[in-house]
Amino acid sequence: MxxxxxxxxxxxxxxxxxxxxxxxxxxxxxxxxxxxxxxxxxxxxxxxxxxxxxxxxxxxxxxxxxxxxxxxxxxxxxxxxxxxxxxxxxFASQDYLSLSSHPAVLAAAKDAIDTMGVHSAGSPALVGNTSTSVALEARIAEFLQMKEALLYPTGWAAGFGVIKGLVRDQDYIVMDALSHACLQTGAQAATKNVMLFRHNNVDHCRQQLATIRARDPNAGIMVVTESLFSMDSDTPDIAALQKLAHEYGATLMVDVAHDLGNIGEDGTGHIGKQNMLGQVDLVMGSFSKTFGSNGGFVAMNDRAVKEYLRFYSPSCTFSNALSPAQVAAVTKSLDIIQSDExxxxxxxxxxxxxxxxxxxxxxxxxxxxxxxxxxxxxxxxxxxxxxxxxxxxxxxxxxxxxxxxxxxxxxxxxxxxxxxxxxxxxxxxxxxxxxxxxxxxxxxxxxxxxxxxxxxxxxxxxx
Ligand SMILES: Cc1ncc(COP(=O)(O)O)c(C=O)c1O
CATH class of the missing domain: 3.90.1150.10 (Aspartate Aminotransferase, domain 1)
Structure with a gap:
């Protein structure tokens, strides 16, 4: 029948x-x-x-x-x-390794308040950074085997800000259809040329890239996905997407908010599990799930990209930097993430x-x-x-x-x-x-x- x-x-x-x-x-x-x-x-x-x-x-x-x-x-x-x-x-807290209540994390945050106060002076583009936030950028880059990293006030600010910072009107975004709101909102704010590909479907991503390139050989293209989707708990083939992006002269950004620190033997998440450490163009994430505090970051392999974003990514440029207590909590959480504990x-x-x-x-x-x-x-x-x-x-x-x-x-x-x-x-x-x-x-x-x-x-x- x-x-x-x-x-x-x-x-x-x-x-x-x-x-x-x-x-x-x-x-x-x-x-x-x-x-x-x-x-x-x-x-x-x-x-x-x-x-x-x-x-x-x-x-x-x-x-x-x-x-x-x-x-x-x-x-x-x-x-x-x-x-x-x-x-x-x-079962409604995003504190996967329970580090937000770890005694060493609490002690580090308290110590930072005693020595540096509760406030960041301003944007990271001005005097907002502290010696400790500059050091945290280097630690995050090193953890991901990338050359550079830039901090943001939240993961949302990072997802939105990296896209808005790099993509312009004439450029294109090719994005997994289930991408997080910060990525979708950043894309909408950056360009009208947003094309979705079916969830975790590399072939459909290829079709979208081919369509764009047939139309416009010179446009900038950012491909956007997540390493662990926050509603479906699944993961794309990151290596395949990176290869594909380069084939079409595009840049890949992967949001690692939900798995960095808590998945994989060394905590480097699915990027590490797929042997892609250091090889993804842009790795963006949040501290609010596994690193015991609030904050976000993006890691890249080029100082020029970091400097450009610091001054052209509105949610970094025009927002106060992380406070010393947040930086201390995240840094101590990273120490623990990288330890036997x-x-x-x-x-x-x-x-x-x-x-x-x-x-x-x-x-x-x-x-x-x-x-x-x-x-x-x-x-x-x-x-x-x-x-x-x-x-x-x-x-x-x-x-x-x-x-x-x-x-x-x-x-x-x-x-x-x-x-x-x-x-x-x-x-x-x-x-x-x-x-x-x-x-x-x-x-x-x-x-x-x-x-x-x-x-x-x-x-x-x-x-
Ligand atoms: C995939 C993803 N990216 C980014 C964010 C935003 O992170 P934050 O809570 O640090 O703003 C979230 C938060 O839910 C998320 O799920």
Missing amino acids: DFTLVQVNLGVAMAGKFIDGVPVDALKGSMRDFRVPVGADLLERTAGFYEWQDARRQSGTWPFSRSTEAGPAASCEIRDDAGNLSRGVN GAKLRNRLMYNICMLREQLRDRGMDVYGDPSAIVCVKTGDEALARMAARELPELGLVANLVEFPAVGKGLARFRLQVMAAHTEDEIEAAVERIGTAMETGRRLLEENNHVSGGVREIRKLAG
């Missing part, structure tokens, strides 16, 4: 109704609906989003904008956006990751991608994801819900971020609690005959 896959918008059957106290409206829609609000009053037109958000906030289906009471730890207290306090095992922490982290993935699968749940500190549990339907998220505070699990437009429609997921400090008990608790939340959410939707408002794929007999 001949079946054709068609997409059908099933609509929402129950407008105005409630499911276990949750208005059905809170289960519909997405942030995308409010991206281009209508009306001439820039302030007034924010109200529509607030109304939708508040329906979710009041019904416990808005698991965003939460705060920890005493900083993030493997288990912690958390306050939601409606002011409710709960306690749970924490770092190797042990990476082993422990991978043990936790594998245990979590295995137990989730045993409990009947599906996870994305390859083993990494990002373990995304598939929920699919946004309504189910929101109903399940509502259960988590009471069950005692802190996890981030990711939904459209951060990921595709109907591809919602819980993103669990694993840390070396998680215990086996905490991992077991997380699996049990997310399983229970999903079961409860599913049951409530089924009992109320809820039909999702998302686009669902159904099989239809053709002809």
Whole structure:
């Protein structure tokens, strides 16, 4: 029999109704609906989003904008956006090697405050650097076997700033379709000529490059990807992309935010695992996932590129440099990452990751991608994801819900971020609690005959 896959918008059957106290409206829609609000009053037109958000906030289906009471730890207290306090095992922190609470990192930050104060004097283009931030640039370059590195105030600033700093109107960007917002926003700000290639698809990247070169043999082209995708936990063939970029006279930039420091025997991430250290044109990353503090960087093999970016990359040139405490925390984290202790922490982290993935699968749940500190549990339907998220505070699990437009429609997921400090008990608790939340959410939707408002794929007999 001949079946054709068609997409059908099933609509929402129950407008105005409630499911276990949750208005059905809170289960519909997405942030995308409010991206281009209508009306001439820039302030007034924010109200529509607030109304939708508040329906979710009041019904416990808005698991965003939460705060920890005493900083993030493997288990912690958390306050939601409606002011409710709960306690749970924490799988929502980007502190993969748990270095942000390491005694030596804390001591280094405190010492830096005592000796250098809490402020950076200004931009790295003026007097913002300190002897310690200049030294950190050299350390990062050396770690990646690159010649130079430049620091940025955050990873976002680095991703945005490198692209905006180097790419001009007439140039092109060829970017993995799932690239992070900082890369996409940088690309949009730099040129109208942005072409996406299918996720991790080297052949499609080649097609895009060939199209550009046929049209314009002299344009600058930047190819952009990530070494570990933060929603799908997968990795491109970096060597193939670099070779391809050079074949077409393009420059490759790889964002290593999520794997540098925590993946690979020596912590050099997938670039190291693929024997590409020192060979990628531009390596950009963040300190906020594995290096215990905030900050970002880009590493390159040419001093001219570094100097150009320092003065033409707006988020570096016109923003204050990292503070001495941030620099000290990152530098001490790098010391640990490069030590035997770092190797042990990476082993422990991978043990936790594998245990979590295995137990989730045993409990009947599906996870994305390859083993990494990002373990995304598939929920699919946004309504189910929101109903399940509502259960988590009471069950005692802190996890981030990711939904459209951060990921595709109907591809919602819980993103669990694993840390070396998680215990086996905490991992077991997380699996049990997310399983229970999903079961409860599913049951409530089924009992109320809820039909999702998302686009669902159904099989239809053709002809
Ligand atoms: C792939 C990627 N790049 C860059 C960033 C931005 O890093 P930061 O949090 O340091 O601004 C993130 C943060 O989530 C990220 O996931």
